[in-house]
Amino acid sequence: MTFNDNARVGNNTAKRRGGTIAAVGGGTVGLGAIVVLLFSLFTGTDLTGLIGGGQAPAAPAGGGEALASCETGQDANTDDSCRLAAASLSVDQFWQERLDGYTPPQLIIVDGATSTQCGTASNATGPFYCPPEQTVYVDPTFFALLREQYDTTAGPLAQLYVLAHEYGHHVQNLTGVMEQYPNDGTGPDSNGVRTELQADCYAGAWVAAAGEQVDEDGTPYLEPPTQQQITDALAAASAVGDDHIQAESGGAINPESWTHGSSEQRQRWFDTGREGGVNACDTFSVPGQSL
Numbered sequence: 001m002t003f004n005d006n007a008r009v010g011n012n013t014a015k016r017r018g019g020t021i022a023a024v025g026g027g028t029v030g031l032g033a034i035v036v037l038l039f040s041l042f043t044g045t046d047l048t049g050l051i052g053g054g055q056a057p058a059a060p061a062g063g064g065e066a067l068a069s070c071e072t073g074q075d076a077n078t079d080d081s082c083r084l085a086a087a088s089l090s091v092d093q094f095w096q097e098r099l100d101g102y103t104p105p106q107l108i109i110v111d112g113a114t115s116t117q118c119g120t121a122s123n124a125t126g127p128f129y130c131p132p133e134q135t136v137y138v139d140p141t142f143f144a145l146l147r148e149q150y151d152t153t154a155g156p157l158a159q160l161y162v163l164a165h166e167y168g169h170h171v172q173n174l175t176g177v178m179e180q181y182p183n184d185g186t187g188p189d190s191n192g193v194r195t196e197l198q199a200d201c202y203a204g205a206w207v208a209a210a211g212e213q214v215d216e217d218g219t220p221y222l223e224p225p226t227q228q229q230i231t232d233a234l235a236a237a238s239a240v241g242d243d244h245i246q247a248e249s250g251g252a253i254n255p256e257s258w259t260h261g262s263s264e265q266r267q268r269w270f271d272t273g274r275e276g277g278v279n280a281c282d283t284f285s286v287p288g289q290s291l
Helices: 029-043 074-080 081-096 141-149 156-175 191-209 229-239 240-246 262-278
Strands: 016-017 106-110 113-115 119-122 128-130 135-138
Touching: 074 081, 081 106, 081 156, 081 191, 106 113, 106 119, 113 135, 128 156, 135 156, 156 191, 156 229, 191 229, 191 262, 229 262
Parallel strands: 016 106, 106 135
Antiparallel strands: 113 119, 128 135
């Protein structure tokens, strides 16, 4: 998606935190590592040991520095970190309009790696939401690695889809979904799959309304998504389906090991949110065979 160049985004509360370590794989990532990265994109599982990377420097929860040179939509269109920070304003406004008592999560832009209560945040772990901190962690170099090796998953809308998905987990935390439907193992009908598909649905709902949120002057943050951008987002959803990841890794497709849902499910629930809004996203009331 494209930001309006004159949109004012300097009031975002994103922070940059971390130390400097080498990028995963020394800047050259093969297909095997890409599969690992795709898997970790939505799992938040620390797979650093499988594909390289360093240890995170100690960092206090909630610390960090404000982003520099992130004041306008034009800045967001040219810089991944600013794009994420600017988009957080839109996603927060979207949920403030739809959820009573909504409080924004903290967004941390990871520089290299940093420690969290949920483990290491880095470009090896991929973006994730840490419930006890109510914080979303994203290392933008993760997208750069994917752009170089698997560019259909790392365009601007794919990045913002990922961000909106993680904010969906924050909404689940605030509304008690995570407590009501705790982890009950893997499988196509598991709470984990239902939780992830709901976050995909929430992301789709935000994408459909992304041209409606405005800055303090009434300027929309974002232009409405084009059909090509929607297609790219659906391709990203497909790429992180459990069945696709299992196939790409050379293993058998085993639904009993699923934690996030199939490619078809992820695309369909993204579209469900885009077409029906957040009220269409109750994945927990749907029979397993209809997920």
